[in-house]
Amino acid sequence: MDLNLVRVFLAVSETRSLTAAAARLYVTQPAVSQALARLRRELDDPLFVREGRLMVPTPLAESIAPGFHDAIAAIDRTLDGVHGFDPAASDRTFRIALSELGEIGWLPAIVRAVRAKAPMMRIDVVPMNVRELPEWLGRGTVDLAVTPSPVPGRFEKVVLKTQGYGVVMSTKHPLATGELDLEAYANANHVVVASDSGASAIDQALHRAGIVIEPRIASNHFAALPPLIAASADLVATMPDTIAEGWAQTWPLVVRALPFDMPAIDVSLYRRSTTQHTAALDWLFATVAHAIRGSSGRFQVIHGDAL
Incomplete structure (x- = not known):
């Protein structure tokens, strides 16, 4: 099977959109449609059916998506190991979902750690929405999220701290x-x-x-x-x-x-499950986790006159 077909499958599966999949893969929408048609013939299944504006996966597509995801992630990490990821040369934009307290307490440490190694990288902070988080991480709308709320789904996470x-x-x-x-x-x-x-x-x-x-x-x-x-x-x-x-x-x-x-509840750092820019995401995930664990937070910036 053509490896590009698997990448198209994952892009459609993660974005639920032919247009968004094409944008992610830097190809035209007809190219995505053609690749999807080839994949449908090879697997003898429609794979995705349109419901309104969404491309909803069939049971077969749901069953093969985890295996395809893990395979592509392993291939990308292997290739990244050959080519390497240089944070100093990266100008990518990454989106991190933070609560108000997370932004007040940890954003300075996150930005300081990222800019120390990747001065051209851009960080966009997205206001936390716990209900939307599984979809955001599943589609790649956000790259990372810090939250004490458990996020259902196959998302990699690390516990940053335990909070009473x-x-x-x-x-x-x-x-x-x-x-x-x-x-x-x-x-x-x-x-x-x-x-x-x-x-x-x-x-x-x-x-x-x-x-x-x-x-x-x-x-x-x-x-x-x-x-x-x-x-x-x-x-x-x-x-x-x-x-x-x-x-x-x-x-x-x-x-x-x-x-x-x-x-006491665990405050965890979650990462998206989509496969694009794996090496850069690996670096950012580790950098943000280290920055937050090493910071006591800046929550006292909301202060009154000294007692």
Whole structure:
């Protein structure tokens, strides 16, 4: 079988589009259609059927895609080993999905590490959307993603850190020194952040504890929390404890332990499953992982006057 046919198959499988596959392969759409027609004849299967604007794989296509993917990835890595990847000469653009906290805390370290070896490489940050992440990584819409939320699918990942959670409130809050039991927590006025990528883990822990929280305030950004909570003697928020403790160094805030069981969660770096630019992605994956693991984060940049 012509190896180019396999590459066309994977491009269509990953993008679900003849046009996007052609753009990825730097060929025309008719060339992709012709290659797909040859592959259909060789495998005696339609492979993809059009549903609306998408090319949806048949059961046969779904079954052979993992084997084709692994084979092409192995071939590309072998060729990359011969030709090598020089980050200093690369001007590729890579897209990294980060939450607001990830961007505040780790983007400086990521950029510093990448630019030290690849000064011409461009990094685009994509706002985190946990629901869309499996499709983004599966189609190559983003190259990497940092999230505490498990991402279903065949995506390579590494655990960067383990994060606990706590309850943050003003030093003037009655619960700042009083007993913070489950009932007091459930009856408190809660603030949540709509973009919190760890929200699902909190919701699961609350469900196990048998309580439901109806937040009084839903903010778009974590950056709004320190001044909001510090100025309010009745609000609490559940968030990563290390970040809250950092904010408490310069804001009049207190961090209390959770009054229910919530295991620490793994924050992981995921990489896309698509096969293009394998060597460059290998380098970026390793570089970003090393940068984040070696950084304590810059979360304290959201600070108040020193106490």
